[in-house]
Amino acid sequence: MTATPAIATLNTGSSSLKFRVFARDGLERLMAGKVTGIGTDCRLEARVIETGATISLPLSGADQEAALAAVIACIDDHDDGWRIDAFAHRIVHGGASFTGPVIVTPETLAELDALCPLAPLHQPYNLAGIAASRRLAPRAIDVACFDTAFHAGHSELVHSFALPAAMRKAGVRRYGFHGISYEWIARVLAEQRPDLAQGRVVAAHLGNGASLCALQHGRSIDTTMGMSALDGLPMGSRSGALDAGAVTYMMRRFGFDADALDRMLYEESGLKGLSGLTNDVATLVASEDPQAAFALDYFTYHVAQYVGAMAVAMGGIDALVFTGGIGENAPGLRIAIRDRLGFLGSVESLVIPANEERMMAIHACALLEARTEAAA
Structure with missing residues (x-):
């Protein structure tokens, strides 16, 4: 065989x-x-x-x-x-x-x-x-x-922090993540909705890790995550954007070292920290605990807020694409996010299932073919 x-x-x-x-x-x-x-x-x-x-x-x-x-x-x-x-x-x-x-x-x-x-x-x-x-x-x-590669073309205006030049030269900058997922979204739009692919799309990868990407003409223009996968939106157990002064305060007030801070900000915060219950959205949606409702309201508020920021990066928005575990499977949260964006007028909303694995396989095949051709 x-x-x-x-x-x-x-x-x-x-x-x-x-x-x-x-x-x-x-x-x-x-x-x-x-x-x-x-x-x-x-x-x-x-x-x-x-x-x-x-x-x-x-x-x-x-x-x-x-x-x-x-x-x-x-x-x-x-x-x-x-x-x-x-x-x-x-x-x-x-x-x-x-x-x-x-x-x-x-x-x-x-x-x-x-x-x-x-x-x-x-x-x-x-x-x-x-x-x-x-x-x-x-x-x-x-x-x-x-995960960072799809965002590599961002302008210096987008990827820079307002820090001294020595810090920026040392690599302290915004990189962005979930790029494989966003590359798949751009590919699907190009194949199935070329009208939107050439427009201004905010893609929302919402799962235990969550971020947004401003897609214009199929390219990443801006994104919500920064130097690490901790920045931007609140997530399942990650804090999202946080005042740097709050971090230094917690270090002094509670005696946290870097490892303890990492554990809290990555593993005990976000929906889990806000609700005091869990990072599982299905459980939070079904719960009658008011803190569960608060956590979900907090999440949808900040997602909508950041959609507005991504629209600014592109000078407007033509469509909002949801993907990821929450984006695909929590219709109530999608509705809540869209309702908060009603002031933007008519914006098409789509759900495109994540398929990072296929995108990775596509890349692997292309590299194997290029390697074979180079050896010929």
Whole structure:
């Protein structure tokens, strides 16, 4: 049997590893799954798309490498002659240097490792996924796809902080995130709604992580996240924009060090902190607790407020596109956001399902083809 060339996409985090397998020719989805509870009560769940067969395996105490080893073994055990030609990895931070997807080299890994302080809760685990695949599947190509890359063309006016030149030269600037998701939105609009693709669109990636992007002529003009994935909108458990003076006050008043602040601002704030209950929107919507309602009102108010800021960046707005777990599955919150924007007049509203994995697979295929052509 002739092997089917395939691409595997990996999103490696601190406690989970999500993966998809696509046929390289035509990008038909072959398998989807995830490993949850890495380091604790670890389990692999997967589904073969064509047959509907499901796999569920306990992986007690697995780390990122053991989780990926289990994924590779699962693919080998349940495939139909697939050959993984490349692993496409989601990398949160590409800094100023990485403005598009790249084939990973040792030099690439060293540069990306130096960016870990900019995304301490994401980047080290993303890179652990690359290190694991290089050891476990050395014949496959590793491709890095960056959440920051789609925003790389922002003007200095947009990406600068009002800080002294020495700080800005040291890389203290706005980068923006969720770029793979926004690139997919721009691609779908170009294919299905070219009228809007050439217009002024605010894309809202609303999930446990949340941000907005001003899309004009299919390009990112501005976005709400900044130097880290903490800025901008309130999120599931992240604070969003916060007065820097409040941070220094909490350090002095409560004796927080940087690690304690990171934990609070990334893991105990946002909807979770406001409600005192949870970061799960479905639970908050169903709750009768007034703090749950307050948290959701706070969220929709600030999303609408930032939509206005993105409209300013483009000189107006023609459409609002929702994506992500909240954007796709919480119609009540979409209505609340649109209601707050009624003063803008008639603005078309759409829902486009997120598909970062397919966007990553598209990039991996393009790089593999370019590599083959260069070698010919």
